[in-house]
Amino acid sequence: MTLQAAMPAARHPSSAWTGWGQWLALATMTLDHLTRYILPNAWDLGWAGSSLGRIAFPLFAAMVAWHGLFNTRNPLRYARRILVIGLVAQLPYMLMPRASDAFILNVCFTLAAGLAWxxxxxxxxxxxxxxxxxxxxxxxxxxxxxxxxxxxxxxxxYGHEGLLLIPLFMVAMHHLNRAGDTLGERLLATAAAVPLLLVAGQMNASDMAKSFTVATCLAVLLLAAGADRLTPRVPTAMPRRLWLTWYPGHFALMALWLWWAGGLGGIG
Known part of the structure; x- marks a missing residue:
């Protein structure tokens, strides 16, 4: 018997949690963008974007890494699909008001590049x-x-830290999923998760935002370590068309609102 044959096969993890993750990611992303681009500053809702809004990106990155690692035979084709969404969304994304005029590619480019890497x-x-x-x-x-x-x-x-998130998620998920019962295997799996958490902790300025980002990453790492088996399926699955079109679509709707509100003299 060969060594490879003697080793236990890695458990294929359940992806049921991603059904919940899709709804949570879209909700927190939309909340973040509404408080950042649409709602008047006088409402003082910046705290929502700096807390709940910080769940969205690490959750998107975690789901992309999970599917790229466990569920797709062709991660590069998966990355290309994300890139297409990013190309469609880039124009309305560029119409959002920003503090800087620097050209930035939207988050789909970050996710696609991170997965490909x-x-x-x-x-x-x-x-x-x-x-x-x-x-x-x-x-x-x-x-x-x-x-x-x-x-x-x-x-x-999300810059350099954002690009690192998916490769580090993939390393951590791989080791956590394959870890056996020995102390050495558990220590190795824990060590594999540390770089991800360190990078996640550097992604935002405020302590509150850092806390929500790191907590999101920790929650997904627990799922990779075995908690995925405890997650029930979501009662209402995300419609595929909604999942694929929400990112460019919500930017287009916000751009139309900003154009209309600007024509009426602004909303702030």
């Missing part, structure tokens, strides 16, 4: 373990990908 790194590591890739070529490829990360991070929403 994470999938590529996993593929290279697998080839190295199988003896199909020399160590120096692996190091060279990793260095080149870091150079691309350094450049791309200046152009995408």
């Amino acid at each position: 994470g999938a590529w790194l996993r593929a290279q590591a697998d080839r190295y373990r199988r003896g199909e890739r020399k160590g120096h070529w692996l190091a060279l490829g990793a260095a080149a990908s870091l150079a691309i990360w350094a450049l791309l991070g200046e152009w995408v929403e």
